[in-house]
Amino acid sequence: MSKNMTISKYISYLFLISICAAWAIPVIFGLTTSFRSQTEVINSGFRLLPLEWIMDNYRAILDNTSTAPIVRWLGNSLYIAILHTFFVVVVISLTGYGYSRMKFRGRDTMFFVLLGISFFPPVVNLIPSYKIIDALGWVNTSWAMIVPGLAGMGNIFLVRQFMLGIPHELDESARVDGAGDFRIYFSIILPLMKPVLIVCALFSFVGSWNDFLWPVIVYTDVDKMPITAGLLLLQDIYGNYRMIGQLMGSAMLAIIPTLLLFFFAQKYFIQSINLNSGIKG
Structure with missing residues (x-):
């Protein structure tokens, strides 16, 4: 019984982590994309973190x-x-x-x-x-x-x-x-x-x-x-x-x-x- 409960708990955690990742990864990717240069956005494909962090996009938005x-x-x-x-x-x-x-x-x-x-x-x-x-x-x-x-x-x-x-x-x-x-x-x-x-x-x-x-x-x-x-x-x-x-x-x-x-x-x-x-x- 204890072993079954442990397995169920791990399955529940895995399911919750999967749901969290499915929601969080697009948001994180959108956030990091806002700090990429235009050249990197065009040429780098899918990268979770930018090669170089810049603030130019936010300056252009606010200006x-x-x-x-x-x-x-x-x-x-x-x-x-x-x-x-x-x-x-x-x-x-x-x-x-x-x-x-x-x-x-x-x-x-x-x-x-x-x-x-x-x-x-x-x-x-x-x-x-x-x-x-x-x-x-x-x-x-x-x-x-x-x-x-x-x-x-x-x-x-x-x-x-x-x-x-x-x-x-x-x-x-x-x-x-x-x-x-x-x-x-x-x-x-x-x-x-x-x-x-x-x-x-x-x-x-x-x-x-x-x-x-x-x-x-x-x-x-x-x-x-x-x-x-x-x-x-x-x-x-x-x-x-x-x-x-x-x-x-x-x-x-x-x-x-x-x-x-x-x-x-x-x-x-x-x-x-x-x-x-x-x-x-």
Whole structure:
């Protein structure tokens, strides 16, 4: 039995290492390619490490502030992702409270109908969503990225399920003392929702930062683009084989914020995996 367990453990480790390598090697190769000269990119073929480390690609990227203002794009994405995440937390926490704690006719029916609709492929909503954004005059503005997706049913479902695990006796005690719904929400429910809100905030930030298809559709102004739409534009500027190093450097700059978010928030993310932590009956 002990020998079988040891073999299973080694197989599990080998599988995990293989998955890690399959994900990490392309990223490492992209990073090292951003430090190669154009001549080496063309002539050296596949080499994990460059023969000579140079910074010319990054200098060229940062010096190009007219056709490819990558610093501005990074700032646009950061502004959009932060505001989107903030409003997501506000909307889903209030919506989850309504679906879990308030009683009104058709509450559960409405929730499950919306949940069912959310299983439709997102691409189905592209044309109607663009028509709405265009009618509101939000094309080429940050609101076109911030507002859509605020009431994602996946996040609302997580918040609702989490709130259902909070004892209703807390609400009843507060109502006896004269508290209304908003007082119960702010003073009792919201502090207990920290784990699930952290999870939703992390997912929302990363999702907003990495969103590609929607910003390509709603942005045509180069200065107002987020980084993902900008990277598509860079394929036309740096996409020829002689400028692969600059294209890879731009991609590496684009992933820095999400990497920093992971390194600084991984403790909270891991603690938030158990969405029932901190709730005691």
